[in-house]
Amino acid sequence: MAAMLEVNGLSKYFGQFQAVNNISFTVNKGDVYGFLGQNGAGKSTTLRMLLNLIKPTEGKILLNGTLIKEGSNFLLQQTGAIIERPDLYKYLTAYQNLYIFAKMSGIKTSKSVLMQQLQMVGLADRYNSKVKDFSQGMKQRLGIAIALVHQPQLIILDEPTNGLDPQGIADMRSLILQLSNEMGKTVIVSSHLLSEIEVIANRMIIIHKGKKIVEGKVSELLDPANTLVECNTTNNEVSKQFLLHTKWGNSVQLLQDKIRLTMNKDEVPALVSMLTNEGIQILSVQPWHSLEDYFLSLTNHQQHVEPFTN
Amino acid sequence: MWSLLQIELFKISKRPRTYIAFAAIAAIVLIFQFAFKADGISYVNLMLQGAGDTFELDKSKAINGYFMCYIILNTLLIQIPILVALVAGDAISGEANMGTLRLILTKPVSRTKLIGIKFIASVMYTIVLLIFMAMMALFLSMAIFGVDDLLIFRVKGDESQILQIAQIDVMWRYVAAFGYAAVALTVIAALALLLSVFADNSIGPIIATVCIVIACTIVSNINVPIIDKNIKPWLFTSYLVGWKGFFYIAVDADNVPIPGSMENWGAIRNSLGILLAHIGLFFGAAVFFFRNKDILS
Numbered sequence: 182m183a184a185m186l187e188v189n190g191l192s193k194y195f196g197q198f199q200a201v202n203n204i205s206f207t208v209n210k211g212d213v214y215g216f217l218g219q220n221g222a223g224k225s226t227t228l229r230m231l232l233n234l235i236k237p238t239e240g241k242i243l244l245n246g247t248l249i250k251e252g253s254n255f256l257l258q259q260t261g262a263i264i265e266r267p268d269l270y271k272y273l274t275a276y277q278n279l280y281i282f283a284k285m286s287g288i289k290t291s292k293s294v295l296m297q298q299l300q301m302v303g304l305a306d307r308y309n310s311k312v313k314d315f316s317q318g319m320k321q322r323l324g325i326a327i328a329l330v331h332q333p334q335l336i337i338l339d340e341p342t343n344g345l346d347p348q349g350i351a352d353m354r355s356l357i358l359q360l361s362n363e364m365g366k367t368v369i370v371s372s373h374l375l376s377e378i379e380v381i382a383n384r385m386i387i388i389h390k391g392k393k394i395v396e397g398k399v400s401e402l403l404d405p406a407n408t409l410v411e412c413n414t415t416n417n418e419v420s421k422q423f424l425l426h427t428k429w430g431n432s433v434q435l436l437q438d439k440i441r442l443t444m445n446k447d448e449v450p451a452l453v454s455m456l457t458n459e460g461i462q463i464l465s466v467q468p469w470h471s472l473e474d475y476f477l478s479l480t481n482h483q484q485h486v487e488p489f490t491n
Numbered sequence: 492m493w494s495l496l497q498i499e500l501f502k503i504s505k506r507p508r509t510y511i512a513f514a515a516i517a518a519i520v521l522i523f524q525f526a527f528k529a530d531g532i533s534y535v536n537l538m539l540q541g542a543g544d545t546f547e548l549d550k551s552k553a554i555n556g557y558f559m560c561y562i563i564l565n566t567l568l569i570q571i572p573i574l575v576a577l578v579a580g581d582a583i584s585g586e587a588n589m590g591t592l593r594l595i596l597t598k599p600v601s602r603t604k605l606i607g608i609k610f611i612a613s614v615m616y617t618i619v620l621l622i623f624m625a626m627m628a629l630f631l632s633m634a635i636f637g638v639d640d641l642l643i644f645r646v647k648g649d650e651s652q653i654l655q656i657a658q659i660d661v662m663w664r665y666v667a668a669f670g671y672a673a674v675a676l677t678v679i680a681a682l683a684l685l686l687s688v689f690a691d692n693s694i695g696p697i698i699a700t701v702c703i704v705i706a707c708t709i710v711s712n713i714n715v716p717i718i719d720k721n722i723k724p725w726l727f728t729s730y731l732v733g734w735k736g737f738f739y740i741a742v743d744a745d746n747v748p749i750p751g752s753m754e755n756w757g758a759i760r761n762s763l764g765i766l767l768a769h770i771g772l773f774f775g776a777a778v779f780f781f782r783n784k785d786i787l788s
Binding site for chain 1: 494495497498501502505506589590591593594595596597598599600601602782783785786787
């Protein structure tokens with residue numbers, strides 16, 4: 182699958198605080214790409230940097246292989262986005278809002294085309310109602326229509342289900358899948374809920390405290406055969422050298438105070454035996470039964486984590 | 492560009508606060524007109540006290556449409572900056588406050604163009620406000636009070652003066668004065684726009700603009716040589732009332748007004764230059780900061 186969006190070494194400092202730390206990822210054409218992280222992880226900052234709302238401190242962004250220069254509208258011409266929530270002109274009608282943003286997108290349009298957009302998001306019968314009378318779900322759907330008004334290939338949705346009721350969440354998920362499956366759009370959708378990403382995304386990235394933790398296919402990352410195991414021994418360097426020659430060798434990483442590797446969870450006792458037989462004293466072994474456990478641990482314990490590759 | 496401007500003007504026209512200024516101007520002008528219709532002679536008598544008996548005139552003709560407009564402008568043009576700030580101070584910060592700024596900036600429109608459009612829309616609003624003011628203060632007054640020669644009461648140094656401008660020589664001066672006022676108020680619009688870039692709510696830049704205008708006006712009115720020489724020439728507030736220069740008619744050796752003349756065109760030209768420089772400075776700074784602003788709202 183061809184890469185649509187490539188992000189290399191993106192970082193952002195706000196004064197001394199580093200909000201995003203050297204993040205790289207690739208979004209392929211046709212992906213529904215999940216952007217997962219707890220609140221404050223740096224998701225919105227990263228997405229805002231993609232949209233030129235925030236200037237990156239460093240890093241490169243390429244769209245369809247073209248480097249996006251600072252201040253360039255090239256990416257925006259091919260991107261539709263809702264960041265956080267679609268705040269609209271409450272004193273204007275749904276149609277007027279859509280019309281304004283269509284004009285701002287620099288496209289020639291007609292009432293019938295705009296009405297089709299409203300029809301697609303189920304708001305055609307409310308086109309003449311003022312937005313101040315809309316529910317959050319209706320605003321979100323109007324926001325989607327606005328994001329799509331200039332027929333972009335890439336859609337960026339930042340926490341699109343926030344504040345929605347269960348029906349609104351279901352409708353939004355269905356709309357995102359419709360964008361991908363029926364309209365062939367590439368979608369980046371951020372969330373702090375893995376369960377959300379799991380049902381709509383085919384690929385995903387997890388970021389934590391501004392750093393990339395993992396990126397890959399959702400099906401593979403959530404596969405029980407890919408249990409993440411972290412162990413700490415009295416001599417991690419020696420342990421690493423030993424483990425490199427086992428069948429898990431390809432996944433072995435030496436971190437600051439632990440070794441991380443990926444295996445089937447049934448193989449954890451074998452790992453313990455092998456290390457013990459080698460005369461290595463084990464201080465701790467922590468299997469993360471699934472990526473969900475791992476992600477929840479970040480959310481619950483706010484622990485220091487190192488990125489890993491899959 | 493034109494369609495973006497249309498959108499901006501459409502948005503301004505749909506906001507209730509836009510009409511506060513028009514309502515305020517209408518109310519103040521009508522109160523003035525009512526008061527002078529009822530007892531304008533007392534005002535003229537008061538003004539003439541300083542001139543003693545050296546000036547002979549028909550007091551009933553002194554209160555006419557031209558005179559009323561001058562009195563109203565003299566009062567209102569000090570207050571209008573507040574009304575201009577209501578709209579210009581809201582231009583960027585209002586969008587940030589509503590959350591629409593980030594949605595706008597995700598559209599392929601350059602920030603320079605966007606703030607340029609906002610500025611042009613603010614200037615157009617200012618001009619429309621002045622046209623409305625001209626309709627109310629000049630043309631309505633002309634309809635109510637009729638037209639005649641314009642008498643100007645002026646304090647120059649330690650002495651009071653009364654200048655008389657023939658009615659045929661007045662209208663162009665008003666056109667020029669309103670043009671000058673438009674430039675002066677554009678400075679306020681540019682300042683409010685600049686402050687608007689830094690804020691995420693409308694109230695801050697509006698209040699800040701008004702505070703700056705008040706503070707600078709106070710400094711502009713302090714008569715201390717060191718301030719006169721070093722500070723006042725650089726303050727835009729020193730030139731906000733420069734429109735009056737169009738009514739300070741030059742006189743010949745016999746103290747007879749020279750039709751079509753101005754006492755000091757050079758000073759007006761200088762004032763306009765400084766006001767335009769302020770517009771360039773404020774707007775240029777607004778563009779610079781807006782282009783480099785991280786949108787966190």
